[in-house]
Amino acid sequence: MGAVAIEQPTKTVRLNKERMREGVASAVRVSRVVFDTTREPRVLVSLVLVMVLTMSAIGVVISAHENRELFNTLSSLQGQRDAYQREWSQLLLEQSALSAHGRVEKLAAERFNMVVPGRQDIVLVPLMTPVAAN
Numbered sequence: 217m218g219a220v221a222i223e224q225p226t227k228t229v230r231l232n233k234e235r236m237r238e239g240v241a242s243a244v245r246v247s248r249v250v251f252d253t254t255r256e257p258r259v260l261v262s263l264v265l266v267m268v269l270t271m272s273a274i275g276v277v278i279s280a281h282e283n284r285e286l287f288n289t290l291s292s293l294q295g296q297r298d299a300y301q302r303e304w305s306q307l308l309l310e311q312s313a314l315s316a317h318g319r320v321e322k323l324a325a326e327r328f329n330m331v332v333p334g335r336q337d338i339v340l341v342p343l344m345t346p347v348a349a350n
Contacts, residue, residue, distance in 0.1 A: 324330040
């Protein structure tokens, strides 16, 4: 088996590591500046206002979504109402057709052998008035 040669870090690798360290150091400096500025009253007020604005925007989105859902439900219920209204109208027409006088007379004649009485068969009964007690 052959020996494995281990190379020393080259100059470019060392430069990359130095750049990385400098970048991390500058990021830490920037983050310290940012955190120090957040302690100032004006910045705190601005941050609070940004958070309130964000929450308000989220509330608007949620409200709009619920509004759309409720509108879809309303449309569905109005469709059901219209269907029930059509069915009710059809049932009323059917009831009026089934209870028509001509149909009732025809069924009475067919099923029960009933006939319309003639003039000679009609008897008028006088209306009795209550007798006054003396």
